[in-house]
Amino acid sequence: MQQLLGYVRVSTREQNLDRQLAAMKRMGIKPKNIYMDKLSGKDFSRPQYQKLMRRINSETILCIHSIDRLGRNYKEVLEQWRQITKIKGADIVVLDMPLLDTRKGRDLLGTFVSDVILQVLSFVAENERRNIRKRQAEGIAEARKRGVRFGRPCKPLPPGFLQAYAAWREGRMSMNQAARQINMPVSTFYNKCQQRKKRER
Secondary structure, three states: OOEEEEEEEEOOOOOOOHHHHHHHHHOOOOHHHEEEEEOOOOOOOOHHHHHHHHHOOOOEEEEEOOHHHHOOOHHHHHHHHHHHHHHOOOEEEEOOOOOOEOOOOOOHHHHHHHHHHHHHHHHHHHHHHHHHHHHHHHHHHHHHHOOOOOOOOOOOOOOOHHHHHHHHHOOOOOHHHHHHHOOOOHHHHHHHHHHHHHHHO
């Protein structure tokens, strides 16, 4: 007996799965048979995808909304497709690309056409991932040029830091004593002192 399974994925927890879930519902896939990951498509070590793969067999029809929901790594997408269709013997239906439906065109020409389309789309998906990363890197570089700082904002120095720093520099206190006086970890106090010394040069 054939089993309909669905796989949906977004890259971050903030992104919405509604459009993909609606498509799965239209296919008649029960919620318990839909596997969802909120992780990058750069590789296939995703918890729900791995659970899905353990369940797939020769009676499975796997539905995905688009090829990039499966993944964005060109070679790995092709390998996963081969694992699912050739080794496990299941069918795959890509909902936004009707030509990528392994239930149809099982003759030599149909297989050839779907393989070519799959390779092109997989390449496009990976290329888009690379372009996104390139644009992000360029955007960060430009922001840094403008003085934008990334990461957590620095905590303000505790009251009395300058006095403790001066006492340490003048040899009136050891580093441990100076750090204890202002309730600061010694390692943090040391780092702040080094930063201060650099600014004073």
